[in-house]
Structure formats: C-alpha cells, structure tokens
Amino acid sequence: xxxxxxxxxxxxxxxxxxxxxxxxxxxxxxxxxxxxxxxxxxxxxxxxxxxxxxxxxxxxxxxxxxxxxxxxxxxxxxxxxxxxxxxxxxxxxxxxxxxxxxxxxxxxxxxxxxxxxxxxxxxxxxxxxxxxxxxxxxxxxxxxxxxxxxxxxxxxxxxxxxxxxxxxxxxxxxxxxxxxxxxxxxxxxxxxxxxxxxxxxxxxxxxxxxxxxxxxxxxxxxxxxxxxxxxxxxxxxxxxxxxxxxxxxxxxxxxxxxxxxxxxxxxxxxxxxxxxxxxxxxxxxxxxxxxxxxxxxxxxxxxxxxxxxxxxxxxxxxxxxxxxxxxxxxxxxxxxxxxxxxxxxxxxxxxxxxxxxxxxxxxxxxxxxxxxxxxxxxxxxxxxxxxxxxxxxxxxxxxxxxxxxxxxxxxxxxxxxxxxxxxxxxxxxxxxxxxxxxxxxxxxxxxxxxxxxxxxxxxxxxxxxxxxxxxxxxxx
Numbered sequence: 215x216x217x218x219x220x221x222x223x224x225x226x227x228x229x230x231x232x233x234x235x236x237x238x239x240x241x242x243x244x245x246x247x248x249x250x251x252x253x254x255x256x257x258x259x260x261x262x263x264x265x266x267x268x269x270x271x272x273x274x275x276x277x278x279x280x281x282x283x284x285x286x287x288x289x290x291x292x293x294x295x296x297x298x299x300x301x302x303x304x305x306x307x308x309x310x311x312x313x314x315x316x317x318x319x320x321x322x323x324x325x326x327x328x329x330x331x332x333x334x335x336x337x338x339x340x341x342x343x344x345x346x347x348x349x350x351x352x353x354x355x356x357x358x359x360x361x362x363x364x365x366x367x368x369x370x371x372x373x374x375x376x377x378x379x380x381x382x383x384x385x386x387x388x389x390x391x392x393x394x395x396x397x398x399x400x401x402x403x404x405x406x407x408x409x410x411x412x413x414x415x416x417x418x419x420x421x422x423x424x425x426x427x428x429x430x431x432x433x434x435x436x437x438x439x440x441x442x443x444x445x446x447x448x449x450x451x452x453x454x455x456x457x458x459x460x461x462x463x464x465x466x467x468x469x470x471x472x473x474x475x476x477x478x479x480x481x482x483x484x485x486x487x488x489x490x491x492x493x494x495x496x497x498x499x500x501x502x503x504x505x506x507x508x509x510x511x512x513x514x515x516x517x518x519x520x521x522x523x524x525x526x527x528x529x530x531x532x533x534x535x536x537x538x539x540x541x542x543x544x545x546x547x548x549x550x551x552x553x554x555x556x557x558x559x560x561x562x563x564x565x566x567x568x569x570x571x572x573x574x575x576x577x578x579x580x581x582x583x584x585x586x587x588x589x590x591x592x593x594x595x596x597x598x599x600x601x602x603x604x605x606x607x608x609x610x611x612x613x614x615x616x617x618x619x620x621x622x623x624x625x626x627x628x629x630x631x632x633x634x635x636x637x638x639x640x641x642x643x644x645x646x647x648x649x650x651x652x653x654x655x656x657x658x659x660x661x662x663x664x665x666x667x668x669x670x671x672x673x674x675x676x677x678x679x680x681x682x683x684x685x686x687x688x689x690x
Contacts, residue, residue, distance in 0.1 A: 257535030424627030439529030
C-alpha cells in the first residue's frame with residue numbers, strides 16, 4: 215500500500231512541479247555537487263583526489279546489487295540457479311526477490327499487506343537500495359507456498375520458491391556482488407586504471423559509510439540523528455522539517471523555508487507543504503501527528519519510526535567516518551572489528567573518545583534509550599579496512615563496466631571513491647551518454663535481457679520520474 219500511495223503522491227505532485235518549473239525554471243537548477251563537499255559533510259576528510267570524473271546510477275541497471283549468501287552462492291538478478299538453504303523442513307517459505315524502484319523495506323511492507331502476514335514474519339538479511347537493480351533471498355514464516363508463488367508486487371520478480379525451516383536472519387549474508395557502469399566524460403587510460411586497481415588490491419580501502427546512508431538530496435540524516443541524541447525529540451523533528459542544505463533544489467528549499475517561518479503552527483505548516491505530498495511526505499506525516507497530539511514530538515517521531523532509526527544510525531556512521539578519516543590521515547591502526555557508536559560495549563568510549571568529547575555526548579546508548587521504537591541491532595560492529603574482490607572490469611566508450619564483491623556492511627560508493635571523482639543525481643552532466651548498457655553481458659557474467667523484459671515498464675517509469683522530477687526527495 216505504501217508504494218502505491220507514494221506513486222499517487224508523486225503523480226499529484228507532478229502537476230504542481232511542472233507548472234512551477236514552467237513559471238520559474240531557475241528554481242529547478244541545482245548547483246553542481248562537489249563530491250568532496252559532500253564527503254566533508256558526512257565526515258569523510260581524507261578522500262583521494264585528482265581522479266577522473268564519473269557519473270553513477272544514471273539508470274537503475276547501472277547499479278546492480280546481488281546478495282552473496284553465507285555459503286558464497288550469489289542470488290543473481292537474472293535468476294541463475296543457486297543452492298537452496300534450510301530445505302527439507304516446513305514452516306517457512308523461502309524465495310529470491312529481484313526488484314527495481316522499491317526498497318527492501320517497502321517490498322516487505324507490500325508483501326505483508328498482500329499476504330496478511332505481520333511484517334515480523336518477513337525475513338531478509340539486509341536492506342537493498344531502491345534506486346538500483348537488486349536481488350536477495352527472503353523468507354515468510356508460516357507462509358503458504360502458493361501465496362508466495364502468486365505474489366505480484368510492482369517492480370519485483372519472485373523466483374526459486376521453496377519450503378524449509380528457519381528464517382532469513384538480519385545480517386545473514388556474506389556480502390554483496392556489485393556490477394556497475396560508471397559513465398565518464400572521456401575514455402579512461404588503461405594503465406592508470408590498472409595502477410589504481412593494483413593499489414586497492416595491495417592496500418585495501420577504508421570502509422567509509424557512503425553517501426546513501428545520509429539521505430538524498432540534503433545529505434543531513436546524521437544531523438537529524440545528532441539532534442535526537444543530543445537534544446531530544448523536539449530537536450530531531452525540528453531539524454528534519456526545517457534544516458537547510460546547499461544540495462536541495464531552490465524550489466523545494468524555498469517551500470521548506472516558508473514552512474519554517476510558521477514553526478509551531480502545525481496546521482499552517484502542513485498547508486504550506488500540502489501540494490508537494492511526495493517530496494514532503496515524512497514532514498507531512500509528522501505535522502499530522504503534531505496536530506493530533508497537540509505538539510507531542512515523540513509521537514511525531516514514532517509516526518515515521520523507520521526514518522528515525524535511519525537518522526540515529528546515520529549519526530553513528532558519521533562518527534565512524536570521522537574516526538576512519540583520522541586513522542587514515544595519521545596511519546593509525548584501528549580495532550578489527552570496530553564497534554559502531556551505538557554499541558553498548560565499553561570500548562566505544564575509548565575508540566570514539568575525541569569525537570564524543572567534541573560532540574558533548576557522554577553516553578550514546580543512554581541517549582538512545584528514550585526512543586524505544588528504534589532498534590539498532592545487537593552490538594553492531596564493522597571492519598575498518600576492506601579488500602574488495604574485483605572479478606573484472608572493462609573500459610567501454612560510455613565509461614567503465616566493473617564487477618566486484620564486498621563484505622556485508624561495506625558500500626560500493628566507497629570503492630568508487632578510490633577510483634573516480636564521482637557524482638550522481640542532479641544536475642546530470644551534459645556530456646553523459648544515456649545509452650543502456652548490459653553490463654553483465656559486457657563482463658561475461660550473464661544478461662539483463664529477461665529482467666528488462668519483465669521489469670521494463672517499471673524501469674521506464676523510474677527514468678521518466680528521473681527526467682521529470684529533479685527535486686525528488688524523501689531522505690531514504
């Protein structure tokens with residue numbers, strides 16, 4: 215239902231946006247994103263420089279994420295045969311889900327609505343991006359084989375359905391295999407690229423948390439989390455609704471500013487944002503709650519509970535990025551595994567001592583306890599230095615096709631940071647060649663032909679939205 219509602223919101227909003235774009239086109243021209251400014255904003259202070267320019271995620275097929283199961287098998291987007299796990303029992307239905315234009319959480323919510331099963335019965339190992347072509351294994355506890363076989367969720371393909379025991383657990387994966395197309399303005403030099411790959415292979419890369427962790431288009435999710443943990447629920451709500459970012463398009467930034475000007479008058483604020491129900495959908499949910507509860511900020515956060523959880527995790531990611539940057543600059547060895555900020559282990563206070571002192575945050579977990587609707591996982595840790603397993607790469611006229619695997623918890627954008635001066639989103643560079651490229655075919659790892667046949671309409675809707683709506687938001 216959420217996905218259908220979002221689509222309805224987007225369609226309603228487009229009429230307003232198109233009229234505004236015709237009347238004031240200058241408000242829909244974003245500033246060119248300096249990737250290093252974005253990196254600085256999210257805590258990455260030691261990114262490599264003097265790299266070739268590259269654009270990623272122009273098309274969803276440019277960014278393919280395939281889950282690597284604990285036994286090393288890969289759940290492919292093109293449905294290649296893979297081993298079945300926990301087969302031979304009963305009580306759970308397993309299935310492989312290929313999707314585009316929908317996040318794992320939204321797909322799970324939709325499956326819950328269709329089947330009538332509570333969301334807690336739907337298992338997955340990790341959350342895969344919406345703006346990508348992805349595949350992963352999922353499970354439905356107490357499910358019926360036929361109800362999964364007959365599932366029809368927009369933007370998805372269900373394959374390899376079978377019964378077994380157990381469930382797919384959060385974190386129950388080895389990692390992900392990425393197949394990417396980075397579009398470039400000019401042909402890459404083979405020798406220089408080979409040298410970069412050799413460096414990465416021998417030294418590894420710092421496992422920074424990538425930009426997608428911080429919410430597009432503002433890249434401020436960590437600021438919302440910081441406000442929640444340091445100042446409380448009211449500060450978190452106010453930060454999310456009112457905080458400005460140089461990366462937000464002027465049209466939407468102006469509307470946000472107009473709402474901020476009447477802060478405290480929840481009804482009037484909602485009226486200011488009401489005709490943009492997609493871009494400001496979470497803000498409107500919060501304002502609706504504030505109207506109903508007479509300004510109870512904790513209830514407003516609970517109304518968008520998943521978002522609040524992402525914000526505090528983004529703050530933890532910001533802390534990790536700052537600590538990794540410090541270590542890379544100083545040649546410092548870090549504990550492996552390294553605790554995340556929101557981990558009850560006492561070592562957190564030592565590992566992040568300078569950060570916590572600067573922030574004025576004495577007890578991160580104590581600050582989190584007041585938000586009993588947020589779960590951050592048990593004792594979360596991550597590997598500070600990773601060595602990507604590069605399966606292949608090829609320079610083509612449009613740019614670079616590359617496939618590599620990373621362990622769970624690592625971001626493909628971090629790998630790209632060591633290869634390119636990358637940008638994504640808006641504005642799209644004039645030099646970009648928009649041609650579709652089957653990267654799996656180019657690299658000899660399969661084909662996207664069947665996926666495009668089955669999900670072609672969903673992909674084209676995404677591309678239409680990309681071309682029509684330069685201001686899409688959502689902080690997801």
